[in-house]
Amino acid sequence: MTNQHRTIPGEAGKDEHSPPTPASLSRRTVLQLAGGVASLAALPDAEAQSLPSARTDITAVEPVRLIVNGVSRELEIDPRQSLLDVLRETLDLTGTKKGCNQGACGACTVLVNGRRVVSCLTLASMYDGAKIETIEGLEKNGALHPLQEAFIEHEGLQCGFCTPGQIMSGLGCIAEGHASSPEDIRFWMSGNICRCGAYPGIVAAVADAAGRS
Template sequence: MMDEKKQGDDGSSRRTFLKQSSLLTAAVLAPPVALKAAEEHWDERVADAMEHVSLQIEVNGVSHSLKTDPRVTLLDLLREQLELTGTKKGCDYGQCGACTVHVDGVRVNSCLTLAVMNNGKKVTTIEGLAKGEELHPMQEAFIRHDGFQCGYCTPGQIMSAVGCIKEGHAGSEEEIREFMSGNICRCGAYPNIVDAIHEVSKGGKKV
């Protein structure tokens, strides 16, 4: 019985998602005449389904129950709704890495993923690395090695650097450079960033 209930719950969620997706598609594809005619019979529940969806997400260990526009990116959700502005908006095309966060332990460009695609997942941002006043080893290493100048790309660099080590791609300076290539530093602090990552990788501290 428990299995059947679980399957039913999953099916209900799937049906809700498909309905909402169909409504969005219809709005995009429908001709102007059809949309004008539909205005006379518009249902507030339909409008709400198109404009807002429920989202359950854990960010830095804190659970959030939200209503959000299905078109909102994870980056904008973090910055504008949750006011976690440490994650930066750089190119907004997934090319600079400034918006890097961890989703279920995997580094991702938050500007390229919709918030609703992360329903039920765990997100870690730069604000979630430190333990109170105690900095994360990677944050400490970036300070020691002066791995930043203007600092704008630094949150994404640090999040990606932690991911690089967890993925096992910090065995050499060449490997670090290869697997950090998605993060751009316009100030050119690359040598110092590599040194910081190499130190943490060899230091044995848990990242």
């Protein structure tokens, strides 16, 4: 039969769950306890009283007006929200993709007042009144945009995840006058990564669309 209680030499009659006595405390434990008490005592009264209530208001929102694909949207948003999250989660425009969420892959590229931006690094609250264009806004009356058609014709996509960002960046590249040669296109669209490696088709599609415009 095993014993239900263990005894410590010199402490017969006390079980293992008894609170430690001063004699059983190690020097390390005593020093740790003393240090904790001293640090609490060193806090100024005002600071100690403020600790429990040191909270920020995380529910604050602010109004913002975005003109998204030609439609004015009045929103109440958290000022810390990225434009990408507002587009995807608030407006349900999920064509704009969340890739790296660090501004490195270009999958979230949209046009803001005609200029391309990576929306994952852009606070929506910074663009009150701005015109936002996403991949969903390119189709008109059932007809694809010429650049969308060119992507299909030149097979500028494989898995398709990066394609919305590639197309929006391509539109910006053309509008900026940076699509005069394949070399220019490759340079000015180098911020858009295609992990499938469909770059020849992407460059050909942008060059084709630039020639049509």
